Amino acid sequence: MAGEPLFGYVYTTDVMPKGKTEVEQWVTLREGQANGHFHDVKLRTEVEHGITDNFQIAGYLNSSYISANRNSVAGTTEGLDIPPAHDPARPYNRFRFDTVSAEMIWRVMSPYKKPFGLAFYVEPEIGPHERAIELKVIAQKNFLDDRLVLAANAFVEFEREHQDGETEKATQLEFDAGASYRFRPNWSFGLEYRNHNEFVGYRLGHSSQEHTAHFVGPNIHYGSQKWFFTLSALYQIHAKGYNDEQRDNIVNGRIYGDEHTRWDGIRLKVGRVF
Numbered sequence: 532m533a534g535e536p537l538f539g540y541v542y543t544t545d546v547m548p549k550g551k552t553e554v555e556q557w558v559t560l561r562e563g564q565a566n567g568h569f570h571d572v573k574l575r576t577e578v579e580h581g582i583t584d585n586f587q588i589a590g591y592l593n594s595s596y597i598s599a600n601r602n603s604v605a606g607t608t609e610g611l612d613i614p615p616a617h618d619p620a621r622p623y624n625r626f627r628f629d630t631v632s633a634e635m636i637w638r639v640m641s642p643y644k645k646p647f648g649l650a651f652y653v654e655p656e657i658g659p660h661e662r663a664i665e666l667k668v669i670a671q672k673n674f675l676d677d678r679l680v681l682a683a684n685a686f687v688e689f690e691r692e693h694q695d696g697e698t699e700k701a702t703q704l705e706f707d708a709g710a711s712y713r714f715r716p717n718w719s720f721g722l723e724y725r726n727h728n729e730f731v732g733y734r735l736g737h738s739s740q741e742h743t744a745h746f747v748g749p750n751i752h753y754g755s756q757k758w759f760f761t762l763s764a765l766y767q768i769h770a771k772g773y774n775d776e777q778r779d780n781i782v783n784g785r786i787y788g789d790e791h792t793r794w795d796g797i798r799l800k801v802g803r804v805f
Contacts, residue, residue, distance in 0.1 A: 535754045539763025539798040541709035541723050543682045544638050544648030544671040547581030547804075554578055555802035563793035564610065565782045567601030571612055571792065579634075585641075589634040593658070596626045603788070604780055610789045616695040630658030636669075647672045652686070663690035678713040680721075689733055702730040702739075711752065719752040723763060729790065742777045744770040744791050761800040767793055 536555075537543060547553055557575035572595060579589040595612065600622035603609050607619035617623055634654045642648030648671035656663045667686035673679065684707040692699045705728065711721030725746040730739045750763035770786035772778035780788030 535752070535759040535802065536761050536800055537680055537711040537719055537750075537752050538682065538709045538721060538723055539750050539761055539800065540725060540765065541682050541707045542636075542650075542652065542667065542669045542684050543680065544640070544642060544650040544669050546585065546587040546636050546638050546650070547579050549581045549584050552578065552580045552805045553802055554805070555800055557798060557800050559796045559798040561611070561792040561794065561796035564599075564602040564787040565604040565780075566606050567608070568599065569602035569611070569792060570596075570598045571796075572596045573796070577634075585638040587634075587636045589636075591630075591632045591634065593629040593632060593656075594627065595629055597623060599623045604782060610780075610787065611792065612789075614695055615697060628658070630656045630661055630663075632656035642671045642673045643677070660694045661690060661692045663688055680711045680719075681709070682711075683708045687735075700732050702733055702735060704728040704730065704735060709750075711750070717753055717755060719754075721750045721752070723748060723750055723765060725765060727791070737773070740773045742770060742772045742786055742790060744786055744795075746795055757804050759800075759802050762798070764797045765795055767791055767795050 555577040559573040561571040563569060574594045576592045577589055579587055581587050597612050599608050599613060601608055608623050609619045613623050632654055636650055636652050638650040640649040650669040652667035652669060654665040665686055665688040667684055669684050671682045686705050688703040690701050706726045709721055709723040711719045713719045728743045729741045731741060732739060745768050746765040747768055748765040750761060752761045753759060767785045769784050770781055772781050772786060780786055
């Protein structure tokens with residue numbers, strides 16, 4: 532089915548055909564930090580529509596539920612998605628609306644008609660505490676009569692977050708890759724890899740880089756004519772901090788603090804085409 536996601540994190544150049552609409556629900560669990568417990572459930576509801584056979588638009592509603600207690604390296608309750616004003620001696624539990632976002636994907640080459648596929652992606656995002664824009668390049672190559680799909684993404688995101696009187700600007704640079712093999716009708720199994728890099732302010736360079744982190748994990752996908760689901764899990768395998776604050780949040784080669792989790796994360800996508 533055109534447009535169905537073979538991967539949890541890596542994008543392919545497949546888009547919705549002209550006039551077709553798809554509804555997706557994402558549930559992503561970011562699980563486990565240095566101590567205690569930490570559960571960050573991201574909910575993302577999406578509606579996609581094909582404007583042409585090579586241009587797709589989408590809209591998202593993004594929310595989250597966070598439950599944490601003594602999760603930090605220091606054994607206090609603070610860090611990722613926890614407001615700076617929260618009392619670190621107390622547990623934190625809260626559901627919140629995060630942002631709304633729009634997505635546009637323009638496919639300039641199809642992997643079914645050309646030697647490889649190429650697409651460009653833009654996603655602006657706005658919410659009560661955050662504004663961001665993400666720019667992505669998507670590449671795809673198919674083999675074995677399209678049973679084996681290789682995909683790679685490179686993206687940069689500029690974000691501005693304002694919370695509890697504090698404003699933070701950051702740039703994220705990420706490289707993702709994945710392979711998916713259809714081992715029987717309707718079923719595919721694959722592997723994904725992410726390399727996430729974060730920088731202070733709106734600039735890229737070694738002097739402004741805060742950290743780099745690497746993730747890898749499997750995925751499985753089922754797609755029928757109208758329905759599909761994709762389940763993926765990414766585990767943090769290594770990280771490096773480039774300043775003292777970031778290095779202080781690294782335990783056993785993995786970075787925590789307000790950056791990442793051990794499982795970062797476990798993602799389920801369920802969708803239907805209309």
